[in-house]
Amino acid sequence: xxxxxxxxxxxxxxxxxxxxxxxxxxxxxxxxxxxxxxxxxxxxxxxxxxxxxxxxxxxxxxxxxxxxxxxxxxxxxxxxxxxxxxxxxxxxxxxxxxxxxxxxxxxxxxxxxxxxxxxxxxxxxxxxxxxxxxxxxxxxxxxxxxxxxxxxxxxxxxxxxxxxxxxxxxxxxxxxxxxxxxxxxxxxxxxx
Amino acid sequence: xxxxxxxxxxxxxxxxxxxxxxxxxxxxxxxxxxxxxxxxxxxxxxxxxxxxxxxxxxxxxxxxxxxxxxxxxxxxxxxxxxxxxxxxxxxxxxxxxxxxxxxxxxxxxxxxxxxxxxxxxxxxxxxxxxxxxxxxxxxxxxxxxxxxxxxxxxxxxxxxxxxxxxxxxxxxxxxxxxxxxxxxxxxxxxxxxxxxxxxxxxxxxxxxxxxxxxxxxxxxxxxxxxxxxxxxxxxxxxxxxxxxxxxxxxxxxxxxxxxxxxxxxxxxxxxxxxxxxxxxxxxxxxxxxxxxxxxxxxxxxxxxxxxxxxxxxxxxxxxxxxxxxxxxxxxxxxxxxxxxxxxxxxxxxxxxxxxxxxxxxxxxxxxxxxxxxxxxxxxxxxxxxxxxxxxxxxxxxxxxxxxxxxxxxxxxxxxxxxxxxxxxxxxxxxxxxxxxxxxxxxxxxxxxxxxxxxxxxxxxxxxxxxxxxxxxxxxxxxxxxxxxxxxxxxxxxxxxxxxxxxxxxxxxxxxxxxxxxxxxxxxxxxxxxxxxxxxxxxxxxxxxxx
Numbered sequence: 001x002x003x004x005x006x007x008x009x010x011x012x013x014x015x016x017x018x019x020x021x022x023x024x025x026x027x028x029x030x031x032x033x034x035x036x037x038x039x040x041x042x043x044x045x046x047x048x049x050x051x052x053x054x055x056x057x058x059x060x061x062x063x064x065x066x067x068x069x070x071x072x073x074x075x076x077x078x079x080x081x082x083x084x085x086x087x088x089x090x091x092x093x094x095x096x097x098x099x100x101x102x103x104x105x106x107x108x109x110x111x112x113x114x115x116x117x118x119x120x121x122x123x124x125x126x127x128x129x130x131x132x133x134x135x136x137x138x139x140x141x142x143x144x145x146x147x148x149x150x151x152x153x154x155x156x157x158x159x160x161x162x163x164x165x166x167x168x169x170x171x172x173x174x175x176x177x178x179x180x181x182x183x184x185x186x187x188x189x190x191x192x
Numbered sequence: 193x194x195x196x197x198x199x200x201x202x203x204x205x206x207x208x209x210x211x212x213x214x215x216x217x218x219x220x221x222x223x224x225x226x227x228x229x230x231x232x233x234x235x236x237x238x239x240x241x242x243x244x245x246x247x248x249x250x251x252x253x254x255x256x257x258x259x260x261x262x263x264x265x266x267x268x269x270x271x272x273x274x275x276x277x278x279x280x281x282x283x284x285x286x287x288x289x290x291x292x293x294x295x296x297x298x299x300x301x302x303x304x305x306x307x308x309x310x311x312x313x314x315x316x317x318x319x320x321x322x323x324x325x326x327x328x329x330x331x332x333x334x335x336x337x338x339x340x341x342x343x344x345x346x347x348x349x350x351x352x353x354x355x356x357x358x359x360x361x362x363x364x365x366x367x368x369x370x371x372x373x374x375x376x377x378x379x380x381x382x383x384x385x386x387x388x389x390x391x392x393x394x395x396x397x398x399x400x401x402x403x404x405x406x407x408x409x410x411x412x413x414x415x416x417x418x419x420x421x422x423x424x425x426x427x428x429x430x431x432x433x434x435x436x437x438x439x440x441x442x443x444x445x446x447x448x449x450x451x452x453x454x455x456x457x458x459x460x461x462x463x464x465x466x467x468x469x470x471x472x473x474x475x476x477x478x479x480x481x482x483x484x485x486x487x488x489x490x491x492x493x494x495x496x497x498x499x500x501x502x503x504x505x506x507x508x509x510x511x512x513x514x515x516x517x518x519x520x521x522x523x524x525x526x527x528x529x530x531x532x533x534x535x536x537x538x539x540x541x542x543x544x545x546x547x548x549x550x551x552x553x554x555x556x557x558x559x560x561x562x563x564x565x566x567x568x569x570x571x572x573x574x575x576x577x578x579x580x581x582x583x584x585x586x587x588x589x590x591x592x593x594x595x596x597x598x599x600x601x602x603x604x605x606x607x608x609x610x611x612x613x614x615x616x617x618x619x620x621x622x623x624x625x626x627x628x629x630x631x632x633x634x635x636x637x638x639x640x641x642x643x644x645x646x647x648x649x650x651x652x653x654x655x656x657x658x659x660x661x662x663x664x665x666x667x668x669x670x671x672x673x674x675x676x677x678x679x680x681x682x683x684x685x686x687x688x689x690x691x692x693x694x695x696x697x698x699x700x701x702x703x704x705x706x707x708x709x710x711x712x713x714x715x716x717x718x719x720x721x722x723x724x725x726x727x728x729x730x731x732x733x734x735x736x737x738x
Contacts, residue, residue, distance in 0.1 A: 043644035045651050045689065050697035052689040053651060121689050122650040141647045145692055164239060166639070167293045168632040172625040173592070 033062045040081045044073040045121035046143030048095060053121060061086075069094045073142070101142040101157040103135050109154035116146035116155060200418070202408045205435040206450065207443040209577040211612045213370050213436060213533070215409065219493045219500040221373045225381055227504045228517050230277045230304050234508030235287045236262060237299045240547040241337040242344045243269030248300060254281045259311040259484050262300045271335045271345045274484040275311075276506035279304040290511070290529050290543035292536040299544070302508070313482035324350075324396045327479060331396075334478035335485045335547075340364060340375075340439070340468035341530050343548035346475070349467070350396045352460030361394045362448060362459075362466040365406035365413060366432065366439030369531030372551045374489040375469050377502045379406065379413035382473055383420035387427060389472030392479050394426070397465050402427045404469070405448045409434045436533065437610040441466050443579050455606050470550070490514070490545060494528075496521045496554035505545055511552060512541040525557035533611035566619040574613035574623065580606050584613035588623050591630035596637070599630050607631075 037058035044054070049070035051057040060066035061082070068082040072095035083090035105116070105125070112130040117123075124140045127133030146155050160166070239245035246263030249272075250256060256275040263273035279302045287299035316322060316330070332347035352358050363386070367375040379386060390402045404421070406414050408431045421427040432438055432447055442453045444466065451462040459466050467475075470488060477483045486506055493500040498519030505514060515521050528535040531551050545552070574584035583602055590599035607627050614623040 038648070041644075042640070043647035043651070045647065047689050047692040048696055050693055052693040054648070055651075056693075119689075121654065122647050123654050124650070139646065139650060141643075145689065148692075162293075162295060164289060164291055164293065164295060164297050165245075166636070167291075167295060168636050169292075169625065169629040171592075171594075171629055172622050 031059075031062055034058050036085055037061050037082060040074075040078060040085060041071060042074045042078060042141075044141040044143045046073060046141070046145060047121075048072050067091065067094070072097055073100075099159045101159045102137050102140040103142065103144070103146055103155050104158050105133055105135055106154040106156070107132050107134060109152055111152055111154075113151060115149035115151065119145045119149045121145060200414060200429060200431045202431045202433055203405075203447055205433045205438060205443070206447045207579045208581045209579045209612060210435040210437065210443075211577055211615050212434065213615060216371045216493070217373050217376070217409070219371065220491050220502055221376055221410075223377075223501045225374075225377050225489050225502045225504050228506070228509070228514065230306075230308060230506055231509040231513050232304055233282075234276055234279075234302045234304065234506065235299050235510065235544040236273060236276060236302060236508045237287070237289055237297055237544065237546055238263040238273055239289075239297055240273060240343065240507065241271050242342065243267070243271075245298060246270060246273045248284050248298065250281050250284070250300065252281055252284055255279070255305075256281060256302065257309050257311040259313065259486060261484075262302075265332070269345060269348065271332055271337060271347070272484075273300070274335055274486050275300075275302060276486040276508050277302065277304045278307055278309040288540065288543045290538060290546055290549060292538070294539035310483075315480060315482040317480045319392055319479045320395060324398070327392065327396045330482075331475060331478055334474075334483070336471065336474055336478055337485070337547050338468055339470035339474060339488055339547065339550065341534065341548055341550045346467070346471055349460075349465060350393065352397060352458070352465065356458075356460040357463060358397045358399045358460055358465050359401060359463045360449060360465075361390055361397065361399045361402045362445060362464050363390050363402065363404040363469055363472055364439060364441070364444055364466055365404055365410070365417070365469045366444050367410070368407055368434070368436040368439040369533055369535075369551075370436075371493045371553050372491045372531050373493075374491045374502050374550055376410045376413050378473060378489055379410070379469055380416045383416045385476045386469050386472050387417070387420050387424060388480065389474070389476030390427070390467070391424075392475050393465065393467055393472060399465065400426060403448055404429045405432050405444055406430070407432055407434050407438055437579055437608070437612065440579065440608050440610055442608070455603060485547060488547065488549070490549050491551045492518045492554075493551065494521075494554035495556040495559050496524045498522070507546050508544045510542055510544055511538070514545055514552060515541060515554065521554045523556045524554055525560040526555045528553040528555065533615065534609060561620065563620045565621050568619055568621060571618060573616045573618060577612040577616045579610060579612060580608060582607060584623055587630075588621060588626050591626040594630075594633070596630060596634050600634065604630055604634075 038055055041054040041058060047053065049057045049066065051060055051066070057066060057071070061068055068086065069079045069091040071078050072093065075097045076093050079093050080090045110132050112127060112132060114127065114129055114133070116133060117125045117127055121143060122139055122141055124136045125133050125146060126136060142157065144157060147157070238248060244266040247266045248262065249264045250262045256262060257278045258275055260275045261272045262275050262281070265272050281300060282303045283301040285299065285301070286296035287301065289295055289297040319327060328347045328350050331350065332345065336346040337343045338346060365375055365379055367373070390404070394402050404417050404427065406417065406429070414429060414431055417429045421429055430448060432444070437443055438447065441459060445459055445462065445464050446452050449464060451464065453459050453462055474485050478485065487504055489502055489504050491502055492514060497515060498521065501518050503514065503517065511527070527538045527541060529538050529549055529552060530536065532553055532555070535551060535553065568585055568588060570585055572585065578584055587599055587602045587604055587607070590602065604627060609624050609627060611624050614621065617623060
């Protein structure tokens with residue numbers, strides 16, 4: 001009897017200590033759910049969701065504070081991906097989807113105030129005070145945060161043009177009526 | 193004919209499936225290669241290969257000689273583009289590209305001066321005194337790409353690396369697609385040059401053996417190559433069974449050498465480098481004569497064209513010009529660049545002919561299968577026909593329903609888009625189109641993900657920098673405060689993103705407020721300017737960010 005109590009007691013103490021140690025030492029530093037959500041966001045960092053970036057939005061979703069349909073750059077596709085991850089019904093997107101764009105600075109109008117440089121969430125604008133600024137197009141996420149601070153309105157958004165490099169084959173059943181999303185898949189299939 | 197069949201037994205197709213479509217090769221197989229006179233205006237696209245487009249190296253108004261570089265290679269997977277004749281550059285602008293999208297792409301337009309004067313060439317008939325790396329460099333500088341239709345830069349294929357020893361150069365004379373006869377004609381008319389090119393390739397990759405594989409339906413080409421190879425003990429000419437897609441790289445390697453190239457690997461992984469016969473010919477011209485790639489042989493065929501022919505054409509004439517040289521066309525149902533099975537339909541005859549153009553097929557309306565697509569009945573005919581042993585019907589259903597993750601479990605990217613499945617499909621489904629659609633969607637998603645990862649790293653770096661700056665400022669402020677206790681507190685500059693987030697939240701609140709009838713519009717505007725003001729103050733002590 002005592003042997004059993006003592007040995008089991010010692011065992012549970014040892015296991016308890018080990019688990020306590022493990023939970024501190026081997027703790028996952030970041031919430032894996034946040035990472036998973038963040039990986040599905042487009043990383044535009046545009047703050048249209050009401051949070052100061054994609055990561056904070058992901059954290060808010062993980063805490064259950066934010067709806068998953070607040071990311072217009074991600075579009076309905078992102079809403080659906082998040083819904084699948086979180087096991088909920090996908091709501092419809094809040095806000096309008098816009099074609100992917102990049103910011104362009106009209107360089108002869110730029111006065112070199114550096115305001116847009118500070119507004120850019122991905123450091124995609126280079127320049128120095130009183131020197132012309134320019135956008136690194138490959139790094140620009142099209143978030144539009146640089147538009148408003150510009151005192152001379154010399155920044156505009158340009159949709160990314162379709163080129164041979166980024167052109168995609170259309171869905172065969174959607175090809176004939178050019179980009180007509182109303183054509184139901186099955187109806188179009190019968191027609192060719 | 194009988195004689196060669198005794199000397200060269202026909203190797204059977206060892207790949208799974210395959211088809212035997214009507215050949216239609218008789219339209220052009222007996223028409224010798226004819227040179228198209230250099231047209232007055234050439235539109236030379238800067239992208240005529242897989243990889244990055246070349247960057248224009250000339251300016252409008254420049255005079256160029258034949259063979260001058262007009263586009264420099266950009267990055268590793270890229271090759272230069274050369275002037276196909278001498279003349280003046282009249283435009284560097286977007287021009288319709290020979291591409292299924294119908295989009296335009298950067299193109300150099302040259303007005304020929306009629307003299308066709310060569311640039312300074314550096315012929316090296318003594319190529320064996322060059323190191324293999326030098327030959328690869330020259331082949332790259334000559335703008336060589338695979339002329340079998342894919343347009344992959346040749347110099348990369350010739351550089352398998354030290355851990356992939358290559359023992360065999362396989363010269364692909366399969367040309368198993370219907371209509372096409374340009375390789376057949378080249379083998380009949382220029383066998384010696386092709387074999388010299390093959391020897392250069394073998395020397396470059398360090399292979400001891402050269403095998404020329406030709407489909408058995410080209411007996412004259414087999415005899416010609418056999419005749420030319422007489423004095424070369426290391427060269428073997430073999431006939432292979434007529435079975436489409438025999439001309440596909442992995443399928444030909446399997447049938448000739450018995451070695452199967454594993455999924456996702458290269459022919460060099462099984463010790464083989466495979467080159468099209470046209471590419472070998474171009475390698476010969478590039479090294480022995482120092483000539484860059486500025487022309488190729490193209491088969492112009494199909495029921496709609498008046499005089500089907502094989503033409504040697506400089507790159508750049510609009511397809512319309514080439515058609516006119518073949519007596520024009522009538523009752524055009526579909527124009528295909530490449531063969532009818534792997535080629536792609538073009539929207540117009542305006543785009544120019546380029547390095548990848550091995551065929552221009554003008555099909556009549558009757559030749560185009562106009563039958564409507566019907567639902568898949570899961571008959572499995574496509575499974576039996578697939579030369580890669582995939583499951584095309586499953587891939588079709590998944591691609592159609594945009595199940596892009598699952599379709600990759602069916603090895604979508606091993607699909608060579610040969611078109612056998614669509615050819616046998618009793619429901620006339622455009623199966624290859626679905627695979628191309630799924631592939632391009634998946635590739636676009638990968639590009640987007642890469643972009644997102646870059647943006648994430650950049651924004652994390654920026655946040656870290658802002659944090660550091662804040663701390664530094666704080667430390668400075670404390671130090672100042674210690675020195676003189678009356679110092680003014682500095683204003684904190686607000687993060688513009690937080691500002692934007694606050695505004696977005698406000699806007700949403702407002703919208704909700706309006707919807708539910710509440711009056712919540714007191715704080716309507718005027719919140720953005722304060723932050724901008726503080727930013728402007730700190731602007732001068734924050735120089736260039738990068």
